[in-house]
Amino acid sequence: MEAAEQIKQKARELGFELAGIAPAGPTLDSLFYQRWLEDGWHGEMSYLEGRRGEIRSDVRSLMPSARSVICVGMVYNTREPYSTQAGPAETGWISRYAWGKDYHSLMKRRLRRLADWIRETHGPEARCKVCVDTSPVLERSYARAAGLGWIGKNCCLIDERIGSWFFLGEILTSLELDPDGEVPDRCGTCRRCIDACPTDALVQVEEPGGPSHALDSRLCIAYWTIELKGSIPTEHREDVGKHVFGCDICQDVCPWNTPRRAAVTQEEAFQPRNARPELAEAAALTADQFKERYDNTPLERGGHAAFLRNVATAMGNSGEPSLRIPLERMAASKNPVVREHAIWALGRLRAGAKRPGPDGG
Ligand code: SF4
Ligand code: SF4
Structure with missing residues (x-):
């Protein structure tokens, strides 16, 4: 078996459902990426700009x-159910x-084991660098080039056998490996994601x-609830619906x-805990309780204050009068962002407002 096939087989043995090889070098849509930034x-998301932005396009x-x-x-x-x-x-x-x-x-642990195996098999001169998410690499573009899927109109990588709910990781290597080809785009005339997006992002x-569609992060609920520091723009809070973290x-x-x-x-690590949090209970979590509950999860990275900001926004969109009591407590928060979102949410509940649509509950 040739080297590329052996490596992909070993990756699958280590628990990666998808594995493919792309050539190192500029990605096909790197020019588009620069335009997207400009x-x-x-x-x-300033960490995407400047030198780190330039590095991303060519590993x-x-x-x-x-x-x-x-x-x-x-x-x-x-x-588990869908949102x-x-x-x-x-x-x-x-x-x-x-x-x-x-x-x-x-x-990272699994990729390091794969990198160790590559060095054992191909000799120590086979250089390997493990990357997962935080490295400046256009992961989705390389994954597309490696045949892991096509980039759908929802801007996610999609594999026709497993869908789009998978994480990406890479090993950059000095080995010359036979690359896999891209797979065809199978979105066709479908536009369900575009029609369903509540914010036209x-x-x-x-x-x-470049891709057929792009994400305007400034209009995306995932951006507002995960990436954005400070306040969610008032004109977009209603659009957040009851999303507490991501969309x-x-x-x-x-x-x-x-x-x-x-x-x-x-995979035990990915088994669900807390997909639909009780908003009143979430609002009452102290910083220590938040840390304990969301220890080593993506929510912990977002931080307690941003979590409370999002919980207050979701309460305001719930149309649930009983949530006025926890919101009144949040409106006395020492954190000005939490306080301001709670006051906004109280105003919405008092007015009897509720965001329509499935994500509004
Ligand atoms: S256009 Fe349809 S198939 Fe393509 S990503 Fe959107 S929902 Fe999925
Ligand atoms: S707001 Fe939600 S539906 Fe729209 S692009 Fe962002 S994640 Fe997708």
């Missing part, structure tokens, strides 16, 4: 000896990827060689992610 669609900037990129995918989906199925009014929604333990350390773009709508409606089609994981 147009400011990344919002306040050789990160590792000059790199000749190939080994791309892997690990499924995190479990058999598009209405839940009780007094609960919020946490994005599917954040239901389990943080994936970074798990994937998925925008058609006309960029030769799954454009993946939930995708026909490649139906319960019949989408792969599920047995």
